Amino acid sequence: MTPELKGEILLGLVKIVVVFGALQLIVMNIVWAERRVSAWMQDRLGPNRVGPQGLLQGVADGLKNMLKEETMPANAEKGLFVLAPALAFIPAMMTQAVIPFASPLPVRFDWTWPLVGRIAYDGAMPMVIADLPVGFLYILALTSLGVYGVVLAGWSSGSKYSLLGGLRSSAQLISYEIAAGMSLIAVMILSGNVSLTAIVAKQQESVWFVFALSISFVVFLVTAFAETNRLPFDMPETESELVAGYHAEYSSMKFLVFLVAEYANLFTASALMATLFFGGWDIPFTTWDQGAPTVLKSLVTLVLFLTKTLSFCFVFIWVRWTLPRFRFDQVMQLGWKFLLPLAIAYVMVIATSVYALDLAGVAFGARYGAILFALNVVILYLVFWLLDRGRLIRGARAGYRPAAVRSSP
């Protein structure tokens, strides 16, 4: 092994430990933020006793959960009941690996360590754990594996509420995964690559994709709520219908692991939206951040990336206390009858317009983005004002029964 390869491996290990640790801290604080923000929206105080402003509430909750009694339901399938939280937790942690979180950091060292030998690195270290060639498809694949944790938790608990939660989640997550994947095809067309580093670079060249691909962003935002089991689509754990859904039978650390996985998924979805549609760590209106890498640039871009991501986390919390929960058949209708056809039609529109713009000889840049943005505004208007008018989602009218109930004898 060359000293350079050793250096790269060392840096990789350091990045894994730092990102994993930071993710735990962030998740702990998102839980705190959610409780404080919801309290603020409901004119309460929320947790403010442990530490300054209640910031250490997460530590207290973690300690409490570790000391609580572990329960094992009598009807549970023991092996899978223990395995399920791990199956939810591992994919949630692994998805973070491909998201670039800052501009490259210049690193330079040349050490000689006992046992290891000479270890050296000189150059710009990309601030991403692994820049896989398959990019965001890796995230989609791992999210689809996260379903197993929820489904198996629901099934192995041996309780009817849990089983219903697991069934709902498997149906819901698959439905919305398809729409999410379809909405990202437009991103793939425009950027010409699926690697997240390449997508960030492409947005630095021209405009953020939220302007060029607004419809994709809207579809992906809605599906992100469904994929992370957040209100208004928290069908797997609706308190008012299923007690706590798939994790109703879990206690102590096993429950906490589900909670951490859920909030880690929330953070990843936010980071993905920031990266795919809001330029990732890009600083708008300047090319300063794309020059030769320095430590200051890395720090500033890291702060900007976190700001963008945490704003999306705030949107998730905000929507939770704004919109009421959908009925399950409404969730399915929205996914299959509205989001999926919209995403597919949009792929065709974008493919055609990208082809037309190439034929017209418009170079990829600000003007290109402006033309696509104008197109998006027109489509947005058509979709929401001409097509919708309350027809997409049926409200709870008096005497209205879902089609499935009506047709049965």
Added chain:
Amino acid sequence: MITGLFWAFSGIAILAALLCITRKSPVASALWLVVTLFALAGDYVLLDAQFIAVLQVLVYAGAIMVLFLFVIMLLNLGRSGTRTDIKGWMGRVLAAALGTALVLELLPLRDLGPPEQIRIPAGTLATLAETKGAVGMIAEPLFKAYLVPFEITSLLLLAAVIGAVVLAKRKL
């Protein structure tokens, strides 16, 4: 190292496949099948086909197997203690014979490839991987050189979907 990883992934795949067909509980069988599919995805990565590997996880391990679990749970077949459906010695002998026949059929296939006329020139994929990335490398030959087979396959799938809907819903 690559060879070692190949044997590790393939060993896991074969072991999990064996467990998949011998478990009594349908849920356990389905989960071992997921492990098999996942290990195969590892093999694809070793072949430098990262896109195929991700699709394998996304579509087969992630979506189709969840639907399997969904049906098992919906029909409530998953509880252990249900009767095994492994047949008696006649069935076992027949299965072993068929399995051997399959292996024997696979052996000559090892040296076979598509005929020279429909093969894309050697090294094309490597250059495409450099210029177009992991997805473009698949898309370029698929939508140019192999467009007609691709379209025929998609027609076949469409026919299967329509057939399934017609069979499942007698009254349309």
